[in-house]
Amino acid sequence: MPSSLSHLRALCAAIALLFVFAHPAAAQLTFKPTAEAVQEDKLLNALKEGDKITGRISIPDTMASSLIQPAGRDWRDFQRSKLPIIGGVAILGMIVLLAIFLAVRGRIRVDHGFSGTKILRFASFERFTHWLTASCFVVLALSGLNISFGRVLIMPLFGAQAFATMSGWAKIAHDYLAFPFMLGLAIMFLIWIKDNIPGKLDWQWIKQGGGILANGKHPPAKRFNAGQKGIFWIVIIGGALMSVSGWFMLFPYLPANVTALQFWTVIHAVIAMLFIAAMLAHIYIGSVGMEGAFDAMGTGEVDLNWAKEHHALWVAEEQAKGRAPSKDGTHAVAAE
Amino acid sequence: MARVKFLCDADRCIECNACVTACKNEHEVPWGINRRRVVTINDGKPGERSVSMACMHCTDAPCAAVCPVSCFYTTADGVVLHSKDLCIGCGYCFYACPFGAPQYPKVGNFGSRGKMDKCTYCAGGPEADSTPAEYAKYGANRLAEGKLPICAEMCSTKSLLAGDGAIIAEIYKERVMKRGYGSGMWGWKTAYADSPTG
Numbered sequence: 001m002p003s004s005l006s007h008l009r010a011l012c013a014a015i016a017l018l019f020v021f022a023h024p025a026a027a028q029l030t031f032k033p034t035a036e037a038v039q040e041d042k043l044l045n046a047l048k049e050g051d052k053i054t055g056r057i058s059i060p061d062t063m064a065s066s067l068i069q070p071a072g073r074d075w076r077d078f079q080r081s082k083l084p085i086i087g088g089v090a091i092l093g094m095i096v097l098l099a100i101f102l103a104v105r106g107r108i109r110v111d112h113g114f115s116g117t118k119i120l121r122f123a124s125f126e127r128f129t130h131w132l133t134a135s136c137f138v139v140l141a142l143s144g145l146n147i148s149f150g151r152v153l154i155m156p157l158f159g160a161q162a163f164a165t166m167s168g169w170a171k172i173a174h175d176y177l178a179f180p181f182m183l184g185l186a187i188m189f190l191i192w193i194k195d196n197i198p199g200k201l202d203w204q205w206i207k208q209g210g211g212i213l214a215n216g217k218h219p220p221a222k223r224f225n226a227g228q229k230g231i232f233w234i235v236i237i238g239g240a241l242m243s244v245s246g247w248f249m250l251f252p253y254l255p256a257n258v259t260a261l262q263f264w265t266v267i268h269a270v271i272a273m274l275f276i277a278a279m280l281a282h283i284y285i286g287s288v289g290m291e292g293a294f295d296a297m298g299t300g301e302v303d304l305n306w307a308k309e310h311h312a313l314w315v316a317e318e319q320a321k322g323r324a325p326s327k328d329g330t331h332a333v334a335a336e
Numbered sequence: 337m338a339r340v341k342f343l344c345d346a347d348r349c350i351e352c353n354a355c356v357t358a359c360k361n362e363h364e365v366p367w368g369i370n371r372r373r374v375v376t377i378n379d380g381k382p383g384e385r386s387v388s389m390a391c392m393h394c395t396d397a398p399c400a401a402v403c404p405v406s407c408f409y410t411t412a413d414g415v416v417l418h419s420k421d422l423c424i425g426c427g428y429c430f431y432a433c434p435f436g437a438p439q440y441p442k443v444g445n446f447g448s449r450g451k452m453d454k455c456t457y458c459a460g461g462p463e464a465d466s467t468p469a470e471y472a473k474y475g476a477n478r479l480a481e482g483k484l485p486i487c488a489e490m491c492s493t494k495s496l497l498a499g500d501g502a503i504i505a506e507i508y509k510e511r512v513m514k515r516g517y518g519s520g521m522w523g524w525k526t527a528y529a530d531s532p533t534g
Contacts (some may be wrong), residue, residue, distance in 0.1 A: 010492075034347065034446070034517050036382075036383050037346075037347065037385050037517070037519045038346075038377045038378050038383055038519055039381040039386075039519050039520055040346075040519060040520030040521070040522050040523075040525075041378070041520055044525065046357075053377065054375070055375040055376045055377040055378070055379060055386075055387075056375070056376045056379040057373055057375055057376070058351075058353060058390070059356070059370055059373055061368070061370060061373075062435055063436060064370060064373045064375070065375060066375075066436050067375040067377065067387060067389055067435070067436075068435060068522070068523075068526055069434055069435075069436070070434055070526060072398055072432045072433055072434045073398065073432075073434065075402075075431050075432050076398045076401050076402050076432040079401075079402045079428070079432070080401055080402065129386050131534075147404045147426060148404070150404060151403075151404055151405065151406050151501070155406065158420060160405070160406060161421070161422070163405060164405040164407065164421070164422035164423075164424065165338075167404060167405050167424050168424045171424045171425070171426060175446070181486070193454055207388060214385065224468070248486060249427070250446060251446065252427055252448055252449065253442070253448065258430065258431065258436065261427075261430075261431060262431050264433060275488075311413065
């Protein structure tokens, strides 16, 4: 069978030819997969600030694809070294400032004394909103400070077990009270924004230092003076930042990214310290710092003389609308 | 006493994930939690390498440094363990950990976190050794039985090494000398920066 033999010979030649042609292609692969594999050192050195070495994983947890994230060290350094300084300076600094202010200036009195006539300053719904937000804020602030500094300041007093139990409850309170706090913020924003738009009067108020430093000199103000507007915007902007950053910590599997979570926790902590410091000043001036001020959020009705001294233009507006007693104080407060 | 460590020789890892499976089985780790995982770097490209990673039981552990309730402790062998009785599930250890070791069952408020779970180096937790209470929270305590972690013990290519840090580092260096290449002692610089060889 010469014909079949020649066929076989031709086939062998074809296969041999295939190898000859295929060989140069294989020779072009100069990469040595063993010696030139990825190197940990090179990857670490090439990492940018806050970056991480990631790869592919075969499990559903996408966060597990991060192999090494050296940024954790920076986060640790922030928590253990920087945050205590930021918090200490902001909060203790504010307490010291307020103490000095009280010692130097003393309590801000109603210059003309109490008139005995009242004017409605905050309606019941406004007071409810204020105290809803305020009470949530106090618990959130204390439980938050406990997370940051409790281990150093409180744990030695009660021991690890009792402190952990307390902190566990504090964390639950922090998580749940975040929601009524955010609700309060939203309502405050809606009901008070119209009285908190900055205007020319505010510039005048700021230039005169709010009349806080000198006795008997009160720059005119409408419903809220520049200082109160400042507090309003600190609460709204600070509260919004706390809410957004806190939202990611409440639902850590939404961003599912350790770098994003590190960023938001730092924002949450820094804003919290500044927020607490600002609220200490707010609490001070609304209670010990100024005579007659607490009534506004207490009973809702302030003394007419207090109102005239601090919010002369607002009193005039209210009187014009017939919602406030006139100068002699004979008219009763009109019902809304 | 020896300072125990993990070392993954990535040039030997074949990404079989048996370490992951063995760990889950040994400790009956809950669904959704992986104390160990295999990450493939440059997957599909020439020179890709797979690294088996879990808690590295760091020197001066970042998790312990940031924990708000101080639930971590380091054993005499250098194993970093934690108490689930103290843990409040805040997630701070996860933010600070360079290796993504802390894991959370999603049973906390609004389906987030819960008490943290991580590799124990098969050394259990603060409960009495090899008790049902210890097993329920932390899994098997092989170290108390004189055994090494299951992941390294059953690694088919002996890529994953566990044991005295000085000895496994020496074994790795001998391998690199003999074969002429090595992609590095993954995680060691980050975990043991002050004593990468000790």
